Amino acid sequence: MKKERISWIGLLLFFAGCALAALLPSPAAARDIKVGIVDTYSGPAAVFGNDALNGFKLAVNEINKQGVLGGKIVFTTRDEQFKVDIALNMAKELVLKEDVDVLVGTINSGASMAISEAVAKKEKIPFIVWTAKSENITGKAGHRYVFSTAENTAMAGKSAAVAFAQKPYKKFWIAGDDYEYGHAIADAVWRNLKKIKPEVEVIGKTWWKPGEPDLIPYLTAIQAAKPDCIIFATGGLSMANVLKAMKATGMENKFPAWIHTATDHSVLKPLGMNAPEGVMGTIQYHYYYPDLAANKKFVKDFQAAYGNPPGFPAFNAYTTAYFIAEAFRQAGKIDKEKFIDTLEGLKVDTPVGKVEMRACDHQAVYPMFLGTTKISKEFGGAISSDIVTLRGAEVMPTCEEIAEARKQK
């Protein structure tokens, strides 16, 4: 008896709610902008996926105080588990079922390429890649519907090449993750270095499976070959493992090595005071550099909200949210084609100054910070030191090179 009454009350409340919702004045044209996020939220890469999501949330909260075109930015997330097929299905689902206006994500270069080709291009949905770094995304595989707010392998490769050209190294060893990102970054460094300094040579290459836990056997084998310098074409988890193995095998300070994002704090933090020193790294964002008021505010707000300082994925995602908001504002309505037109060449304010979305290839223009790991007592671990800043224009392929690459494809 009692149960029945409760369910009656529930039903009544439900209808009352429906009636109320129907009666409320719905803001006519002002609807919310739906952003669909596909990224990795489980497995080793989750640390970057979560960081990006936090950066995006922080920006969206700031943006929604004013709103965009009378509405808000709302978002929904999908965990692609670092798998290309899952990412593809989820992106399709977000477009077809959730009817999102913009797709963003992911950390997996392979997944980003797949979504770009099979969903963004086919369904004519703008897709902004925010962490994956393969230069092919906005390079030879680029098209009208894909954008990147991540720095890419071409930029990192050029930075490394510029750094190497100034050093006396001749014999190089290339070692890295056997997948899209690893090969793309190795290729980018070598292509650029060979152009600047033709006498360099590769004396050997090692490829391990992405996320290979124990890299000590690989590193001892490389040491035996005695290269002048090692190019590690690796990211995420493998990089933390490389740094650990370098320390364990006594390679730090003995073998010069470069790894893109080795100077990232999410990689260095867990190693604490035991991080190897003297490892060269490149990255487009540090929470402690450059020391600008806007960056300090961003770091303070982020720290207050999530308990740790932002990493580069958070910065990229934060910037992405502002690109989305500003492009829709300037477009004047929620229209995908108009959004793309305004996003091309758009400049937004970010914690490190204005960032431009280059019109010719849809690649965000970032400077690259080239530095060397160094233990800092103040930070309780290693940070990037002796930072040299390379401007975006110095490290990005030119628009002509992009056009040429796309034609060849």
Next chain:
Amino acid sequence: MHMEFNVSFSGLISQFLVGLSRAMILFIVSSGLSFILGVLRVPNVAHGSLYMIGAFTAHTLAMAAGGGVAGFWLAILVAPLVVALISLVAERLLFCHLYEREHLMLLLFTFALTLILGDLTKMTWGADYRSLVAPPFLQGSVSVLGTPFPKYNLFLLAVGPVVAVGLWLFSNKTKVGKIARAAAVDREMVGAIGINVSWVFAFAFVLGCFLAGLGGALVSPTVSITLGMDHTIIIEAFLIVTIGGLGNMWGAMAGSLIFGVSQSIGVLLWPQFAIVFPYMAVVIILTLKPTGLLKSVW
């Protein structure tokens, strides 16, 4: 690009030793898996999850003790016990009701458990990478025939045989061990002569899981402790147990040595294709001897 085989004798020896030390971790984990397979006939896919939990627990314990040497030893010794405790709860609540089920059912059940334990790990420890630091006397490297060799790997080389001998003594010299071995061969008979098989099984399960936890704790100074550690190790452990002979402890040892050494030597000889070497070894062994190298207890 030209290939250059710049392989010196000392390089080969040092690489062989690195492979051996890696094999010790593989042995500790896979002998636990093999033990559970042999005695309980449970293909425990969740074994890898316990390895991961062992590593995370080791890190937490070491940090709680303020890091340093004491923290390290506390982590290595207590983390496996914590894992054993978790497995005891799982055994009494879940596994003990399922031993009579068919293998497919057990496979699905333990697979489901890996997903649950994976998510619980994420909820407990978060997605950040963690790193356990070896005590100062195990940091850095020593010179072996002129080639640097990590000190911690020397430590692993010493621990592996100790565990192997301990396991051998347990299963051959203790009553429980003998009963467990007997149960592996014929569990009805062991039950028929009046032995409480339920507790023998519980003990065997907990011991196997203890080894998973020990492997996780021991490996943590050499790798990053992360989500997803479970997947990598469980595939390797199953391959090792299969090539060694199901349920055979010395088979697990032989399988681990083959897996670890073929990987490290492969890395030295043909680094571009290093990934395939251990798997090639597995294929060759299973083609020549489908039941595994040593006698399977199944």
